[in-house]
């Protein structure tokens with residue numbers, strides 16, 4: 001029997017694991033020489049990060065980049081760091097045209113706009129990795145409640161693979177649509193999942209306190225992210241109503257069958273990028289720091305991009321990398337989990353490429369530093 005993350009698999013799990021490995025090998029062997037990909041919403045921050053990673057990907061050709069801008073300017077005119085690295089015009093393409101040029105489409109569009117286009121791209125036969133929140137929740141009612149409008153493609157909710165390979169690798173491998181996780185959600189779900197799975201912790205009264213760099217709000221100018229408003233200043237926002245709250249609860253529920261109740265408070269921090277999350281959770285019975293660290297280490301010991309560290313993580317340790325760093329402390333009987341990641345990489349584009357590699361049976365770390 002195989003041993004994964006310190007646990008010997010049962011006969012059924014072992015059989016599934018072998019089937020997964022076989023499918024992975026077949027996909028990798030049969031893959032076409034280069035995989036054509038397209039990017040929707042290519043003028044945004046996550047798309048720039050994605051382009052930078054894809055341009056060093058040895059198995060990928062970028063064949064289309066879309067925008068609503070008129071006149072088909074080169075993508076490098078919007079992202080000057082791409083000058084002499086990519087020679088593609090921004091085009092306002094119909095979903096069918098995008099699908100005809102690419103086997104895989106990355107949607108870097110805002111929620112709602114994304115699902116409306118993604119549903120047509122899928123119907124035209126391409127695979128999709130969606131950066132928006134449109135396919136992350138389990139049901140249309142929750143989407144309506146938290147996003148304030150009807151879901152444009154409600155039929156796919158609840159059955160879409162959630163793009164955290166560390167926790168949902170097998171579902172991603174066989175799918176045509178991957179819901180790339182929210183950046184705050186990744187910083188909370190990765191540390192919380194092993195603890196909730198262990199059954200040793202209370203599932204109510206979990207407090208998640210997160211700080212994010214300003215690029216988390218996207219490129220469109222807003223008062224809150226205007227330089228004089230956010231520079232040299234920190235503020236909480238969307239208290240009690242941030243949309244990653246149901247995402248964290250739904251995804252942990254999907255993974256463990258446990259209904260969580262969290263209080264999630266995001267803060268805007270005066271930095272370009274990075275997320276630091278501190279999570280407070282109560283054990284059912286007293287637990288030592290080393291036991292919590294052992295739970296985390298056992299869960300992620302085979303994972304390339306999750307580092308369980310002894311020191312207190314800082315955002316600068318993970319900036320421009322696909323790592324999520326996690327540690328644990330016990331203070332007055334309560335467990336504190338602290339995580340750091342780059343919202344534009346492990347929180348968006350890096351995770352998307354990790355998912356892409358997984359979808360196409362490529363080595364998962366390909367082109368990810």
Ligand SMILES: NC(=O)c1ccc[n+]([C@@H]2O[C@H](COP(=O)([O-])OP(=O)(O)OC[C@H]3O[C@@H](n4cnc5c(N)ncnc54)[C@H](OP(=O)(O)O)[C@@H]3O)[C@@H](O)[C@H]2O)c1
Nearest residue numbers: 041043044045046067068108109110113131132216218219
């Ligand atoms: N920023 C992050 O850290 C982060 C992390 C994880 C996930 N996400 C998610 O990833 C997606 C992209 O985020 P981002 O930060 O890159 O956003 P962004 O910088 O605001 O870029 C979004 C792009 O989508 C296009 N767009 C905007 N509204 C549109 C509409 N109604 N129809 C079609 N195209 C539209 C815009 O291109 P044109 O105006 O040129 O057409 C824009 O360049 C969002 O869903 C976001 O929630 C972001």
